[in-house]
Amino acid sequence: MNKYLCNYGLVGGIKLIIQLIRTRIFYRPARLIRFPIFIRGKKFIKFGVGFTTGVGVRLDALGSENKTQIEFGDGVQLNDYVHIGAIEKVVIGNNVLIASRVFISDHNHGLYNGDNEHSSPDELPAVRPLFANPVIIEDRVWIGENACILPGVKIGSGAIIGAGSIVTKDVLAETIVAGNPARKIKQFDRKTMQWVAVSRK
Numbered sequence: 001m002n003k004y005l006c007n008y009g010l011v012g013g014i015k016l017i018i019q020l021i022r023t024r025i026f027y028r029p030a031r032l033i034r035f036p037i038f039i040r041g042k043k044f045i046k047f048g049v050g051f052t053t054g055v056g057v058r059l060d061a062l063g064s065e066n067k068t069q070i071e072f073g074d075g076v077q078l079n080d081y082v083h084i085g086a087i088e089k090v091v092i093g094n095n096v097l098i099a100s101r102v103f104i105s106d107h108n109h110g111l112y113n114g115d116n117e118h119s120s121p122d123e124l125p126a127v128r129p130l131f132a133n134p135v136i137i138e139d140r141v142w143i144g145e146n147a148c149i150l151p152g153v154k155i156g157s158g159a160i161i162g163a164g165s166i167v168t169k170d171v172l173a174e175t176i177v178a179g180n181p182a183r184k185i186k187q188f189d190r191k192t193m194q195w196v197a198v199s200r201k
Contacts, residue, residue, distance in 0.1 A: 027051070044069040054080035054100065063087040063132075073139065078102075088132035093139040099163070104149040107132040138173070158188065 016032075023033045030051035037053060039045065041061030046068050057078050061069040062085065069086040073094035080100040084090055087107045092098075110119030110128035119128055133152030137143075141155050144163035155161065155171040162178025162185075171177050174188035176195065186195045 041069065046071045048072045048074040048076055048094070050075045052077045054078065054082070056081040058083040060085040079145075086132075086135075087130055089134035090137075091134070092137045093141070093157070095139055096137055096141045096143070098143045099145040099147070101146050102143050102149070103147075104135060104137075106135045106151050108151060 019034055020032060022035065023030050027033045027047060029049045030047050030053075031049075032052045034053055034055045034057075036056060038056075038058040040059070041063075042059075044061035044063065044067065045059055051072055051074075057080070059070060060083075063069045064087075069089060070084055071089075071091045073092060073096065075095040076092055076098075077096070078084075078098045079102075082098055082100065082102045083104070085105045085107065090104060090106050098104075107130050109125050109130060110116070110123070111131045112119055131151075135149055135151065136154040137149070138155060138157040138159075140158045141161070142159075143149070143155075143161040144165065146163055147161045147165045147167065149155070149161070149167045153167050153170060155167070156173030156175070158174040159171045160176040161167060161171065161182065162176065164180070165178050165182040166180040167177065167182045169181070171182070172184070172187075174190075175184050176186040177184050179185075184198050186197055188194070189196045
């Protein structure tokens with residue numbers, strides 16, 4: 001109790017204790033869900049042990065199939081206002097840290113990489129067919145603030161996604177990417193145990 005009072009003050013400590021109690025009742029085996037949280041399709045979401053969120057997190061499992069669409073490993077932490085949407089599959093591995101205002105989605109309204117009559121500018125965006133491609137985020141990934149992870153992306157273990165990055169392609173394990181679109185800027189060297197800048201040609 002003293003720890004909570006020191007870190008959050010009296011009112012903040014009381015609010016946190018209430019949130020801990022609500023978490024234990026409604027979101028086992030999560031560690032702490034900070035409210036409000038907005039969830040659609042809760043029965044299609046798997047929460048790992050120690051799952052933690054900031055305020056305003058939005059999770060949308062909207063697929064038509066009766067299966068898990070969003071899956072969290074153990075020790076995952078989502079900070080404030082993270083939005084994850086899935087109609088097929090978003091998998092987040094163990095001990096992943098996601099900063100505030102990150103967007104992750106496995107789907108788009110329309111398909112824009114070929115000849116598709118239902119994705120033309122003449123069609124209303126809201127009624128264009130949804131197309132999905134799974135997103136896989138492996139263990140120990142750190143995703144910086146305001147990043148976007150788009151459909152079909154796989155992020156390898158130990159990777160870091162720079163703040164504000166738009167990730168449209170796979171990210172190799174133990175690399176740092178940044179920018180729009182995200183590009184590799186560093187690679188972890190196991191021999192020297194250091195992050196090494198990638199030369200640009």
